[in-house]
Amino acid sequence: xxxxxxxxxxxxxxxxxxxxxxxxxxxxxxxxxxxxxxxxxxxxxxxxxxxxxxxxxxxxxxxxxxxxxxxxxxxxxxxxxxxxxxxxxxxxxxxxxxxxxxxxxxxxxxxxxxxxxxxxxxxxxxxxxxxxxxxxxxxxxxxxxxxxxxxxxxxxxxxxxxxxxxxxxxxxxxxxxxxxxxxxxxxxxxxxxxxxxxxxxxxxxxxxxxxxxxxxxxxxxxxxxxxxxxxxxxxxxxxxxxxxxxxx
Amino acid sequence: xxxxxxxxxxxxxxxxxxxxxxxxxxxxxxxxxxxxxxxxxxxxxxxxxxxxxxxxxxxxxxxxxxxxxxxxxxxxxxxxxxxxxxxxxxxxxxxxxxxxxxxxxxxxxxxxxxxxxxxxxxxxxxxxxxxxxxxxxxxxxxxxxxxxxxxxxxxxxxxxxxxxxxxxxxxxxxxxxxxxxxxxxxxxxxxxxxxxxxxxxxxxxxxxxxxxxxxxxxxxxxxxxxxxxxxxxxxxxxxxxxxxxxxxxxxxxxxxxxxxxxxxxxxxxxxxxxxxxxxxxxxxxxxxxxxxxxxxxxxxxxxxxxxxxxxxxxxxxxxxxxxxxxxxxxxxxxxxxxxxxx
Numbered sequence: 168x169x170x171x172x173x174x175x176x177x178x179x180x181x182x183x184x185x186x187x188x189x190x191x192x193x194x195x196x197x198x199x200x201x202x203x204x205x206x207x208x209x210x211x212x213x214x215x216x217x218x219x220x221x222x223x224x225x226x227x228x229x230x231x232x233x234x235x236x237x238x239x240x241x242x243x244x245x246x247x248x249x250x251x252x253x254x255x256x257x258x259x260x261x262x263x264x265x266x267x268x269x270x271x272x273x274x275x276x277x278x279x280x281x282x283x284x285x286x287x288x289x290x291x292x293x294x295x296x297x298x299x300x301x302x303x304x305x306x307x308x309x310x311x312x313x314x315x316x317x318x319x320x321x322x323x324x325x326x327x328x329x330x331x332x333x334x335x336x337x338x339x340x341x342x343x344x345x346x347x348x349x350x351x352x353x354x355x356x357x358x359x360x361x362x363x364x365x366x367x368x369x370x371x372x373x374x375x376x377x378x379x380x381x382x383x384x385x386x387x388x389x390x391x392x393x394x395x396x397x398x399x400x401x402x403x404x405x406x407x408x409x410x411x412x413x414x415x
Numbered sequence: 416x417x418x419x420x421x422x423x424x425x426x427x428x429x430x431x432x433x434x435x436x437x438x439x440x441x442x443x444x445x446x447x448x449x450x451x452x453x454x455x456x457x458x459x460x461x462x463x464x465x466x467x468x469x470x471x472x473x474x475x476x477x478x479x480x481x482x483x484x485x486x487x488x489x490x491x492x493x494x495x496x497x498x499x500x501x502x503x504x505x506x507x508x509x510x511x512x513x514x515x516x517x518x519x520x521x522x523x524x525x526x527x528x529x530x531x532x533x534x535x536x537x538x539x540x541x542x543x544x545x546x547x548x549x550x551x552x553x554x555x556x557x558x559x560x561x562x563x564x565x566x567x568x569x570x571x572x573x574x575x576x577x578x579x580x581x582x583x584x585x586x587x588x589x590x591x592x593x594x595x596x597x598x599x600x601x602x603x604x605x606x607x608x609x610x611x612x613x614x615x616x617x618x619x620x621x622x623x624x625x626x627x628x629x630x631x632x633x634x635x636x637x638x639x640x641x642x643x644x645x646x647x648x649x650x651x652x653x654x655x656x657x658x659x660x661x662x663x664x665x666x667x668x669x670x671x672x673x674x675x676x677x678x679x680x681x682x683x684x685x686x687x688x689x690x691x692x693x694x695x696x697x698x699x700x701x702x703x704x705x706x707x708x709x710x711x712x713x714x715x716x717x718x719x720x721x722x723x724x725x726x727x728x729x730x731x732x733x734x735x736x737x738x739x740x741x742x743x744x745x746x747x748x749x750x751x752x753x754x755x756x757x
Contacts, residue, residue: 172689174720179685278519294682297712299719383685390684 175296176383179393182298182343183379185306186352189313189336191371194353196329198361204262205247205330206337206353210346211269212243213338218276233338240338243269244330251326295344296386296393306339344394351378351398359405370408377404480616483525483556485534485544486513487732488595489566489608491741493533495630496609500619504529506547509734510708518543518550526551529562531615533608536565537572539592561614567592569607570600573661595731597662598638598745605630637742645749647756652698654691654723656705656714659730667752672698675713695721702726702755707734726755 197203216239217232225231243265250261313336316324324332340349355378356371363370378401385400386393482503484490490505497503504525507513513535526532526547534540548557555562572590594600609627613620649668653660656675664671673691676683695717702724703714711727718725729738729747737747 169689172685174692175685175688278517294712296682296685296688297716299712299716386685387689388686390686392682393685394682 172387176387178298178300178303179295179383180379181303182295182306183348183352183383183397184376185303185310186340186344186349187356187372187375187379189310189317190340190349190352191356191368191375192317193333193336194357195367195371197333197353198357200251202247202251202258202262203354204259204266205333206349207346208247208262208266208269209240209243209330209334209337210341210349211266211273212246213237213240213334213341215239215269215273215276216242218273222276236338237335240334241331244334245327247330248327294394295348295397298343302343306343309335309339347398348394351401355401355405359409370411374401374405374408377408378402480530480612481528483529483532485532485540486595488741488744489533489535489604491732491744492601492605492608493531493612495741496605496623496626497612498622498626500612500616500622509729509731509738512708513539514542516543518546522547523550526556527553529553529556531562531564531611532556533564533566535567535592535594537567537589537592537594539567561611564608564611566600566604566608567594569603570594573665574658591658591661593659594662596660596728596748597666598634598641598741599666600662601634601741602631605634634741637745641745641749645752648749648752651702651756652700654695654700654703654714654717654721656703656709659706660704660728663728663748672700675703675717691717692720695723699723702752704728706730724755726751728752 197205213236216235219239220232220235225235246265247262250258250265254261313332317332320328337349340352344352352375356374359374360367360370379397381404382397382400383393385391385396389396479499480497480501482490482493482497482501484493484503484505486507487505487509490503493501493503506522506525507516522543529551532544532548534544545558548563553562554560557563567589572594575590576588594604605627609623612623616623645667650670651668652670652672653664654673654675655664655671658674660669660671663669673694675688675691677687700721700723703717703721704726705711705714705728707727707730711725714725714727717723727735728751729735729744732738732740732744734744735747735751737750738744
């Protein structure tokens with residue numbers, strides 16, 4: 168592998184690692200609670216906030232757009248908390264409905280403002296190869312803060328606290344690597360280590376890291392779109408990790 | 416009459432005349448009290464209502480052609496050539512990808528009323544225009560008819576593939592359809608469009624001919640001016656985000672050394688990107704070009720890595736604040752390219 172390829176792959180790989188550090192613990196919690204599609208709903212609500220910002224002519228200030236996206240995601244978190252408290256037996260249906268409602272409202276609003284639509288697209292379909300240094304540094308800082316809060320105050324967070332952290336993490340990661348990779352990073356490592364009591368985190372991280380590394384390499388060797396290649400590579404490495412588990 | 420004077424202030428709320436009325440009426444309240452001002456107001460409105468229907472009759476709206484333009488550049492050209500003889504609707508904006516738009520009921524409704532459809536053709540609108548035209552049920556504007564005009568058929572096409580393979584992404588059998596990036600293409604298109612307008616509306620033939628002559632003369636002068644301004648751009652190496660600029664490059668003598676997204680809209684593989692970076696090490700480029708409707712991230716990425724300038728071009732009328740009409744479009748395009756050189 169030449170230096171040019173490393174130059175392209177390393178930032179993408181770091182982006183993947185950053186996403187994994189928050190998404191593996193969050194993914195385990197999401198799986199345990201049975202709110203797997205909460206990430207889609209939260210990302211879509213964050214995107215909806217950006218569309219509204221576009222309608223209010225605020226779209227050309229990137230910091231403000233991020234602030235609005237995070238605020239909307241937090242509103243989404245509050246909604247999820249409320250759903251979990253009021254209708255726990257049908258929460259998956261309510262979360263799915265929230266996703267569809269937010270997505271359709273986005274389309275309705277976009278039909279009036281084309282430029283806002285562009286921003287929504289930018290926000291939801293981050294592509295891992297286009298990661299730049301500013302994004303990496305900002306996400307690294309955010310990840311450090313989220314992990315500190317998560318590790319320090321997990322016991323005192325409560326439902327809303329968890330969803331709030333989750334919403335902020337998703338808003339950042341969706342823009343960094345796109346919705347498919349966010350979903351895969353949340354669910355695949357948590358799912359393949361679901362029955363494992365010992366060293367669950369270790370195996371989960373091995374799955375995630377192997378997925379990003381081999382997916383990016385596949386993307387170089389066969390000139391494949393990186394995001395889609397990583398999703399498949401992660402599922403395949405997840406399968407192998409499961410296999411290792413059954414033998415030991 | 417009473418009925419008229421009741422409804423008309425609402426109906427013509429936005430006209431200059433009724434604005435004046437309101438100001439007048441307000442002044443009246445201060446000076447003479449409300450009774451007098453009301454009388455005054457009603458009398459002005461009455462007079463206005465008598466005059467307005469006459470204005471409507473005098474307005475040649477019934478004679479104007481309904482033009483449905485697929486892209487803003489053809490709407491602008493039709494406006495130049497038809498002036499007040501056409502009511503023009505534009506189906507897409509500069510911030511939309513003309514390859515992919517969603518068919519809305521309003522598009523079909525507009526196509527139903529159209530006397531003339533003006534589009535780029537060459538398969539640019541193939542994803543939505545055939546559906547819109549079919550659903551419109553308007554026989555005048557079907558492909559092949561007098562009311563259907565394809566700009567691409569009037570110009571010499573570039574990048575006509577020798578071999579057709581859909582696997583290559585948005586490849587067009589008739590060549591690259593983004594003809595509006597070379598101002599010289601507007602001359603034969605204007606010629607053909609004026610001929611079509613005369614055919615559809617022969618009563619105004621003299622006016623169309625006059626407008627065509629004016630446009631051609633001014634446009635030639637503008638092209639000469641742009642070419643002088645753009646002289647430093649000749650031979651400049653550029654990267655393009657997608658294959659949208661062959662006509663611009665041919666006109667100004669830009670040298671396209673690499674394409675960032677080989678298949679428009681699809682994330683390229685890492686191998687392709689490393690190839691692009693490799694090419695740029697051997698043949699350094701000055702800037703990377705993208706159209707206003709495209710995602711900024713790919714060109715920002717290459718700009719950061721290869722230390723070149725990312726330039727967003729308006730691409731069509733409305734693509735930037737300065738590109739308000741056809742002249743502004745190329746004024747701004749040249750200005751942005753020259754700025755990218757620095």
